[in-house]
Amino acid sequence: GDSVTQMEGPVTLSEEAFLTINCTYTATGYPSLFWYVQYPGEGLQLLLKATKADDKGSNKGFEATYRKETTSFHLEKGSVQVSDSAVYFCALEANTGGFKTIFGAGTRLFVKA
Amino acid sequence: NAGVTQTPKFQVLKTGQSMTLQCAQDMNHEYMSWYRQDPGMGLRLIHYSVGAGITDQGEVPNGYNVSRSTTEDFPLRLLSAAPSQTSVYFCASRRQGDGPLHFGNGTRLTVT
Numbered sequence: 001g002d003s004v005t006q007m008e009g010p011v012t013l014s015e016e017a018f019l020t021i022n023c024t025y026t027a028t029g030y031p032s033l034f035w036y037v038q039y040p041g042e043g044l045q046l047l048l049k050a051t052k053a054d055d056k057g058s059n060k061g062f063e064a065t066y067r068k069e070t071t072s073f074h075l076e077k078g079s080v081q082v083s084d085s086a087v088y089f090c091a092l093e094a095n096t097g098g099f100k101t102i103f104g105a106g107t108r109l110f111v112k113a
Numbered sequence: 114n115a116g117v118t119q120t121p122k123f124q125v126l127k128t129g130q131s132m133t134l135q136c137a138q139d140m141n142h143e144y145m146s147w148y149r150q151d152p153g154m155g156l157r158l159i160h161y162s163v164g165a166g167i168t169d170q171g172e173v174p175n176g177y178n179v180s181r182s183t184t185e186d187f188p189l190r191l192l193s194a195a196p197s198q199t200s201v202y203f204c205a206s207r208r209q210g211d212g213p214l215h216f217g218n219g220t221r222l223t224v225t
Contacts, residue, residue, distance in 0.1 A: 034213055036213075036214075041218075042218055042219075043117075043203055043205075043216030043217050043218045043219055044156075044203070044205075044214070044216045045216065046213040046214070049213060089155060089156065099144065099163075099209065100146075100158060100161060100171065101146070101158070101205075101214055102158070103148075103155045103156040103157075104155055105153060105154055105155035106155045106156075
């Protein structure tokens with residue numbers, strides 16, 4: 001079945017460092033891909049999305065490119081801030097079977113001042 | 114603009130007790146779903162619904178029941194709680210066929 005694999009955390013970075021969180025997926029067809037972010041005590045909220053191959057999603061300095069050939073959707077940011085500390089989830093929305101959304105295990109990011 | 118509202122925020126149950134987690138959305142979304150979040154396992158889909166009167170199972174449906182009598186509400190029922198159901202539960206909704214998901218703030222459930 002469909003699945004999402006993302007790098008284990010926690011990831012600890014200093015402020016202004018470069019961030020990469022790896023995400024790969026397995027799916028039939030052509031799913032939409034998402035990154036969600038969860039701040040402490042809150043539900044998840046959408047960070048960015050891409051709906052087809054070679055699309056680049058971007059928001060708040062974060063970027064991810066839908067790579068069909070490598071089935072990947074890695075999250076990047078050029079310069080992280082303390083306020084970026086959160087848990088990041090990669091997800092896919094299948095285009096079959098009720099359009100379910102499947103999540104990866106999440107990667108916790110700590111950014112130190 | 115309330116979005117997705119979950120109640121209660123916290124709940125403690127004894128093994129064998131039953132309860133209903135409430136979820137309501139005011140965005141007229143056709144699709145609603147329940148997830149549980151456990152450390153190291155991300156979010157796992159319990160049940161979902163693509164419209165009133167239609168529900169289906171997700172990855173981990175055992176021990177949970179759902180119904181969808183209206184577009185707005187999607188309650189999750191635990192008929193006989195077990196310690197393995199200790200978790201944080203999230204309800205989420207979206208327009209059918211068009212992401213993203215909108216999440217509630219979660220219900221933290223402890224079963225002793």
